[in-house]
Amino acid sequence: MKPVYRRALIVGAGDGLSASVARLFAKSGLKIGVAARNTDKLKALAAETGAAVHACDATRSDQVEALFAAMDGALGGSPDVVVYNASGRTRGPLIELEPAAVANTIAVSAYGGFLVAQAFAKRALPNRHGAILFTGASASVKGYPNSAPFAMGKFALRGLAQSLARELQPQGIHVAHFVIDGGIRNPGRTEPADAPDSLLDPDAIAESYLHVLQQDRSAWSWEIELRPWVERF
Amino acid sequence: MKPVYRRALIVGAGDGLSASVARLFAKSGLKIGVAARNTDKLKALAAETGAAVHACDATRSDQVEALFAAMDGALGGSPDVVVYNASGRTRGPLIELEPAAVANTIAVSAYGGFLVAQAFAKRALPNRHGAILFTGASASVKGYPNSAPFAMGKFALRGLAQSLARELQPQGIHVAHFVIDGGIRNPGRTEPADAPDSLLDPDAIAESYLHVLQQDRSAWSWEIELRPWVERF
Amino acid sequence: MKPVYRRALIVGAGDGLSASVARLFAKSGLKIGVAARNTDKLKALAAETGAAVHACDATRSDQVEALFAAMDGALGGSPDVVVYNASGRTRGPLIELEPAAVANTIAVSAYGGFLVAQAFAKRALPNRHGAILFTGASASVKGYPNSAPFAMGKFALRGLAQSLARELQPQGIHVAHFVIDGGIRNPGRTEPADAPDSLLDPDAIAESYLHVLQQDRSAWSWEIELRPWVERF
Amino acid sequence: MKPVYRRALIVGAGDGLSASVARLFAKSGLKIGVAARNTDKLKALAAETGAAVHACDATRSDQVEALFAAMDGALGGSPDVVVYNASGRTRGPLIELEPAAVANTIAVSAYGGFLVAQAFAKRALPNRHGAILFTGASASVKGYPNSAPFAMGKFALRGLAQSLARELQPQGIHVAHFVIDGGIRNPGRTEPADAPDSLLDPDAIAESYLHVLQQDRSAWSWEIELRPWVERF
Numbered sequence: 001m002k003p004v005y006r007r008a009l010i011v012g013a014g015d016g017l018s019a020s021v022a023r024l025f026a027k028s029g030l031k032i033g034v035a036a037r038n039t040d041k042l043k044a045l046a047a048e049t050g051a052a053v054h055a056c057d058a059t060r061s062d063q064v065e066a067l068f069a070a071m072d073g074a075l076g077g078s079p080d081v082v083v084y085n086a087s088g089r090t091r092g093p094l095i096e097l098e099p100a101a102v103a104n105t106i107a108v109s110a111y112g113g114f115l116v117a118q119a120f121a122k123r124a125l126p127n128r129h130g131a132i133l134f135t136g137a138s139a140s141v142k143g144y145p146n147s148a149p150f151a152m153g154k155f156a157l158r159g160l161a162q163s164l165a166r167e168l169q170p171q172g173i174h175v176a177h178f179v180i181d182g183g184i185r186n187p188g189r190t191e192p193a194d195a196p197d198s199l200l201d202p203d204a205i206a207e208s209y210l211h212v213l214q215q216d217r218s219a220w221s222w223e224i225e226l227r228p229w230v231e232r233f
Numbered sequence: 234m235k236p237v238y239r240r241a242l243i244v245g246a247g248d249g250l251s252a253s254v255a256r257l258f259a260k261s262g263l264k265i266g267v268a269a270r271n272t273d274k275l276k277a278l279a280a281e282t283g284a285a286v287h288a289c290d291a292t293r294s295d296q297v298e299a300l301f302a303a304m305d306g307a308l309g310g311s312p313d314v315v316v317y318n319a320s321g322r323t324r325g326p327l328i329e330l331e332p333a334a335v336a337n338t339i340a341v342s343a344y345g346g347f348l349v350a351q352a353f354a355k356r357a358l359p360n361r362h363g364a365i366l367f368t369g370a371s372a373s374v375k376g377y378p379n380s381a382p383f384a385m386g387k388f389a390l391r392g393l394a395q396s397l398a399r400e401l402q403p404q405g406i407h408v409a410h411f412v413i414d415g416g417i418r419n420p421g422r423t424e425p426a427d428a429p430d431s432l433l434d435p436d437a438i439a440e441s442y443l444h445v446l447q448q449d450r451s452a453w454s455w456e457i458e459l460r461p462w463v464e465r466f
Numbered sequence: 467m468k469p470v471y472r473r474a475l476i477v478g479a480g481d482g483l484s485a486s487v488a489r490l491f492a493k494s495g496l497k498i499g500v501a502a503r504n505t506d507k508l509k510a511l512a513a514e515t516g517a518a519v520h521a522c523d524a525t526r527s528d529q530v531e532a533l534f535a536a537m538d539g540a541l542g543g544s545p546d547v548v549v550y551n552a553s554g555r556t557r558g559p560l561i562e563l564e565p566a567a568v569a570n571t572i573a574v575s576a577y578g579g580f581l582v583a584q585a586f587a588k589r590a591l592p593n594r595h596g597a598i599l600f601t602g603a604s605a606s607v608k609g610y611p612n613s614a615p616f617a618m619g620k621f622a623l624r625g626l627a628q629s630l631a632r633e634l635q636p637q638g639i640h641v642a643h644f645v646i647d648g649g650i651r652n653p654g655r656t657e658p659a660d661a662p663d664s665l666l667d668p669d670a671i672a673e674s675y676l677h678v679l680q681q682d683r684s685a686w687s688w689e690i691e692l693r694p695w696v697e698r699f
Numbered sequence: 700m701k702p703v704y705r706r707a708l709i710v711g712a713g714d715g716l717s718a719s720v721a722r723l724f725a726k727s728g729l730k731i732g733v734a735a736r737n738t739d740k741l742k743a744l745a746a747e748t749g750a751a752v753h754a755c756d757a758t759r760s761d762q763v764e765a766l767f768a769a770m771d772g773a774l775g776g777s778p779d780v781v782v783y784n785a786s787g788r789t790r791g792p793l794i795e796l797e798p799a800a801v802a803n804t805i806a807v808s809a810y811g812g813f814l815v816a817q818a819f820a821k822r823a824l825p826n827r828h829g830a831i832l833f834t835g836a837s838a839s840v841k842g843y844p845n846s847a848p849f850a851m852g853k854f855a856l857r858g859l860a861q862s863l864a865r866e867l868q869p870q871g872i873h874v875a876h877f878v879i880d881g882g883i884r885n886p887g888r889t890e891p892a893d894a895p896d897s898l899l900d901p902d903a904i905a906e907s908y909l910h911v912l913q914q915d916r917s918a919w920s921w922e923i924e925l926r927p928w929v930e931r932f
Contacts, residue, residue, distance in 0.1 A: 001430055061565040094633060095588050099527040102580055106572065110618055114568055122561050143628030152576055155625030159617035162609030167560060169462045185451070197234055197451035204449035211444045216437035217462040218418070218430035224457060229402045229450040294798040327866060328821050332760040335813055339805065343851055347801055355794050376861030385809055388858030392850035395842030400793060467896055635928045651917070663700055663917035670915035677910045682903035683928040684884070684896035690923060695916040696869045 002216050003129060003174065009033040009071050009079035011058055011116050012086025016186050017135065019045050020202035021083055021209055026050065028210060033071045033079060036086075058086050058112030059104075068119045078123040081213065083133045084113045084157075090149040102149040109153025113160055121168065128172030131213055134161045138181045165222045174220050176212045180205060181227035198230045235449050236362060236407065242266040242304055242312035244291055244349050245319025249419055250368065252278050253435035254316055254442055259283065261443060266304045266312060269319075291319050291345030292337075301352045311356040314446065316366045317346045317390075323382040335382040342386025346393055354401065361405030366442055367394045371414045398455045407453050409445045413438065414460035431463045468682045469595060469640065475499040475537055475545035477524055477582050478552025482652055483601065485511050486668035487549055487675055492516065494676060499537045499545060502552075524552050524578030525570075534585045544589040547679065549599045550579045550623075556615040568615040575619025579626055587634065594638030599675055600627045604647045631688045640686050642678045646671060647693035664696045701915045702828060702873065708732040708770050708778035710757055710815050711785025715885050716834065718744050719901035720782055720908055725749065727909060732770045732778060735785075757785050757811030758803075767818045777822040780912065782832045783812045783856075789848040801848040808852025812859055820867065827871030830912055833860045837880045864921045873919050875911045879904065880926035897929045 008025045010018050013034035022045055026032050032051035034042050039055045046053045052074035056067040072078050088108035090101040117132050124130030138144075140158045143151035161177035168175055183189060185199035192198065205226055212221055227233055241258045243251050246267035255278055259265050265284040267275050272288045279286045285307035289300040305311050321341035323334045350365050357363030371377075373391045376384035394410035401408055416422060418432035425431065438459055445454055460466055474491045476484050479500035488511055492498050498517040500508050505521045512519045518540035522533040538544050554574035556567040583598050590596030604610075606624045609617035627643035634641055649655060651665035658664065671692055678687055693699055707724045709717050712733035721744055725731050731750040733741050738754045745752045751773035755766040771777050787807035789800040816831050823829030837843075839857045842850035860876035867874055882888060884898040891897065904925055911920055926932055 094584055094630060095591060097580075097584065099581060099584075103573075103577060106577060106622065107569075110622065111569060111572060114563075114614065114618065115565060118560055118563065118565075125561060139625070143625045143630075143632060145629060145633035148580065148626050148629040148633070151625035151629040152580065152622040153625075156572065156576065156618040156622035159605070159609045159619075159621030160614050163611060163614040163617040164560060164609075166466065166609060167611035167614070169464075172462070174462070197449070199451065201449055201451040204452035208444070208448065208452065208454065211441070215441065215459075216430070216434055218432065218434040219437035219441065219459040220462055221441065222458055222460070222466075225455055226448075226452040227455070229405070229407070229453055231402075233399065233455075327817055327863060328824060330813075330817065332814060332817075336806075336810060339810060339855065340802075343855065344802060344805060347796075347847065347851065348798060351793055351796065351798075358794060372858070376858045376863075376865060378862060378866035381813065381859050381862040381866070384858035384862040385813065385855040386858075389805065389809065389851040389855035392838070392842045392852075392854030393847050396844060396847040396850040397793060397842075399842060400844035400847070632932065635930075638928070640928070663915070665917065667915055667917040670918035674910070674914065674918065674920065677907070681907065681925075682896070682900055684898065684900040685903035685907065685925040686928055687907065688924055688926070688932075691921055692914075692918040693921070695871070695873070695919055699865065699921075 002214065003131070005030060005081045005131060005213055007031045007033070007075040007077060007079040008081035008083065009035065010083045010085060011035045011056070012084060013042055013045070015041055015045070016184055017202045017205055018083070018085045020206040022049050022051055024203070024206040024210055030081065031075045033075055035067050058116055059107040061115050064115040064119050068123065079120065080124060080129055081131045081133070082116060082120045083135070083209070084116050085135045086112050087135070088153060091147055093146050094148055097149060105149040106153045106156065109150070110156035110160060113157050117160065117164060121173065124173055125171055130172070131174040131176070132164065133209055133212065134177045136177050136179045138179070140179050162222070169220065174212070174217070176221055177223045178209065179223065179225040181225055181233055182231045195230050198228050200226060200228055235447065236364070238263060238314045238364060238446055240264045240266070240308040240310060240312040241314035241316065242268065243316045243318060244268045244289070245317060246275055246278070248274055248278065249417055250435045250438055251316070251318045253439040255282050255284055257436065257439040257443055263314065264308045266308055268300050291349055292340040294348050297348040297352050301356065312353065313357060313362055314364045314366070315349060315353045316368070316442070317349050318368045319345055320368070320370070321386060324380055326379050327381055330382060338382040339386045339389065342383070343389035343393060346390050350393065350397060354406065357406055358404055363405070364407040364409070364446055365397065366445065367410045369410050369412045371412070373412050395455070402453065407445070407450070409454055410456045411442065412456065412458040414458055414466055415464045428463050431461050433459060433461055468680065469597070471496060471547045471597060471679055473497045473499070473541040473543060473545040474547035474549065475501065476549045476551060477501045477522070478550060479508055479511070481507055481511070482650055483668040483671055484549070484551045486672040488515050488517055490669070490672040490676055496547065497541045499541055501533050524582055525573040527581050530581040530585050534589065545586065546590060546596045547599070548582060548586045549601070549675070550582050551601045552578055553601070554619060557613055559612050560614055563615060571615040572619045572622065575616070576622035576626060579623050583626065583630060587639065590639055591637055596638070597640040597642070597679055598630065599678065600643045602643050602645045604645070606645050628688070635686065640678070640683070642687055643689045644675065645689065645691040647691055647699055648697045661696050664694050666692060666694055701913065702830070704729060704780045704830060704912055706730045706732070706774040706776060706778040707780035707782065708734065709782045709784060710734045710755070711783060712741055712744070714740055714744065715883055716901045716904055717782070717784045719905040721748050721750055723902070723905040723909055729780065730774045732774055734766050757815055758806040760814050763814040763818050767822065778819065779823060779828055780830045780832070781815060781819045782834070782908070783815050784834045785811055786834070786836070787852060790846055792845050793847055796848060804848040805852045805855065808849070809855035809859060812856050816859065816863060820872065823872055824870055829871070830873040830875070831863065832908055832911065833876045835876050835878045837878070839878050861921070868919065873911070873916070875920055876922045877908070878922065878924040880924055880932055881930045894929050897927050899925060899927055
């Protein structure tokens with residue numbers, strides 16, 4: 001049996017991967033909601049996709065609750081898909097890191113994912129229907145030097161995703177975690193001439209997100225790795 | 234850039250997953266070749282999909298060479314996709330295992346995969362274009378008790394797939410490994426009434442194989458896990 | 467070359483594993499410091515091992531700094547070994563979890579580990595000498611249902627440990643992460659008569675912690691799994 | 700409860716790691732047997748440690764049986780520890796590999812490990828006492844380019860070790876797998892002056908092998924990674 005999804009909420013939306021996901025999901029017939037701390041950058045996307053926009057700090061439980069309440073109305077019903085794309089990043093040698101920045105990186109990368117998943121599940125579990133997609137990174141499965149906070153946040157998000165897959169899938173909620181293993185193409189990054197497609201095209205990533213939504217429940221993916229053909233791994 | 238594939242060879246073909254893959258690939262426009270030690274069971278599939286059929290013991294290098302030579306003709310050119318589905322299985326407590334049966338399980342599950350990948354790569358590498366798909370199992374990532382031979386074969390196949398992904402992807406050959414984590418539905422297996430879709434539908438698995446072929450080379454998957462929504466893992 | 471350690475600080479000390487580690491390290495000649503939020507339970511241990519005791523909430527950076535300052539004096543020099551044993555635990559179905567309790571579990575299990583590692587490294591790096599030992603659990607590598615917060619905390623701690631191993635080991639600081647895969651024996655737990663030694667003896671765990679401290683730097687372990695002989699895994 | 704071991708057989712013995720293990724085990728009181736295809740190189744070791752020496756091709760079941768029969772006599776009883784150190788290695792781009800060399804690499808690296816473990820278990824299981832130690836490599840957990848055969852062999856050996864740990868440990872046989880992640884020091888290799896101890900000292904590795912034998916059965920390790928402090932991983 002293939003679930004059919006109708007309304008997708010994308011949290012941590014910006015103009016990169018989230019915009020590509022919003023566009024592709026909209027094109028495939030889903031109503032779209034997008035949320036970010038700063039919604040200024042979402043106006044063009046909203047105009048293009050008809051997405052409902054809502055400002056939200058995903059690390060605040062009250063704001064996450066308010067977001068879902070707003071989306072219930074704006075989308076004509078609760079979202080049955082949620083994508084958690086937010087993440088924080090603090091780099092540097094261990095001894096130079098600011099504790100507050102580290103705490104914030106963990107909160108945005110992982111704790112916000114928990115709050116969003118919980119608010120989503122409260123609405124989706126009674127219907128035994130829904131999908132939660134988490135965006136991970138190389139750092140989800142490998143702790144790099146001078147990058148302890150990002151490793152902490154991304155490992156924690158993966159732990160959340162795996163625990164929820166085991167807990168929620170038998171209740172009808174598909175949970176998937178994407179390991180984006182490489183840099184994502186954006187206007188500020190140039191690919192070397194001799195290595196075309198060496199940055200992940202966000203539209204291409206979005207196709208794998210959509211594929212996961214289209215999987216029959218007898219053959220669900222929990223984790224999908226994506227990387228450029230030329231990426232060392 | 235999305236590669237476009239034209240001719241797929243499926244090795245270890247039977248009437249389960251391989252048949253589903255053959256049907257779906259044929260439907261999406263690929264010419265199909267199928268190979269197995271015993272080709273009797275492939276007649277209906279060949280009639281349905283127009284597949285070229287060839288008998289082959291994948292653990293014999295001469296037979297694998299002959300298979301590819303035959304397919305070059307039968308498909309009007311070398312296959313640019315190969316799927317390795319063959320596997321052997323010997324169960325039992327360690328001390329009761331027959332050494333010859335263990336050697337055979339490793340040969341069919343892993344060494345044959347090497348021979349097929351090598352013969353394929355000799356043809357595909359000059360074009361810098363192709364895809365190799367390997368079928369794994371729960372035992373690819375977890376060694377179960379009383380199942381040492383299958384663990385050896387499937388771990389080895391995964392090692393092959395990972396090594397080849399690192400070696401061949403930068404040369405244009407996509408390499409993917411599927412972890413099929415659960416039983417595959419077949420006429421001899423009944424699903425419990427209270428757990429519908431608790432066996433993987435081979436047609437559903439085939440859709441993820443096709444999805445991987447359709448990935449843009451900037452966002453290739455190397456490993457994809459698939460399991461039923463109710464599967465413990 | 468084998469590092470020689472002199473002063474060990476154990477954070478998150480209680481009367482279980484931490485006490486066993488303290489006793490064994492003391493017996494092998496190290497001076498011992500122990501820290502916990504509540505130091506009442508540490509009195510007997512201090513009397514037995516001569517350990518310096520200090521109250522500390524490891525999730526507060528000011529208290530962690532104060533702890534290390536106090537130990538510099540109490541141990542006659544900065545610790546060159548630190549063991550991070552603290553962890554929080556919140557169980558329950560996702561939708562019943564209290565956000566504040568989840569945040570606290572992550573903070574105690576992982577963020578405190580960062581603060582302690584950072585304070586330690588500030589003192590140890592100039593000497594290019596030291597060891598950081600982190601205590602993990604089954605949940606460090608497997609996310610269980612109804613246990614998302616613990617998975618988040620323990621995955622995050624493992625990400626921290628792996629990142630620090632890559633960053634600090636080439637600077638002379640050994641970093642090790644222990645996956646304690648099973649229940650630890652304590653007075654409140656009874657082993658089944660037909661499964662002796664089915665709970666991990668904390669004294670036995672401590673021996674592997676000590677072994678890691680005794681490793682030559684040409685052959686350091688980063689991760690060590692420990693489980694009872696009869697444990698399913 | 701700590702098992703006490705009396706007789707250790709080392710298969711695949713040479714003058715590197717195997718010699719270090721033989722020396723340290725002998726020093727700790729075990730009787731030693733060593734086996735290799737070519738026993739010429741074992742004479743000095745035998746003189747030094749009093750080891751019983753036997754020629755054996757570990758990929759031949761009859762020779763493995765004969766080895767154990769010989770050791771039963773030479774050691775005054777069946778070995779209760781076996782170390783499998785043999786491995787083959789074939790390097791090169793996929794398309795240049797010789798099939799026979801690949802088959803041999805898999806046979807020596809993994810199938811021989813199965814034969815040795817089986818012959819050992821037949822003797823050890825009735826006593827519910829024994830230990831099997833497998834030597835892995837970086838390639839046990841990471842498939843490198845241009846090294847498919849070694850990845851196949853070492854992944855397979857790890858699958859064997861994991862399956863046997865789950866099967867045999869509850870029957871009293873400790874099974875451990877060592878991931879030696881780096882080059883091992885030997886007379887032919889020079890360490891850079893600015894990176895002392897950047898190759899694993901085989902005597903240091905041997906200490907971790909001995910430690911595993913000394914573990915209480917309530918806290919057994921299944922897998923131990925060892926790497927030089929400066930190794931990138």
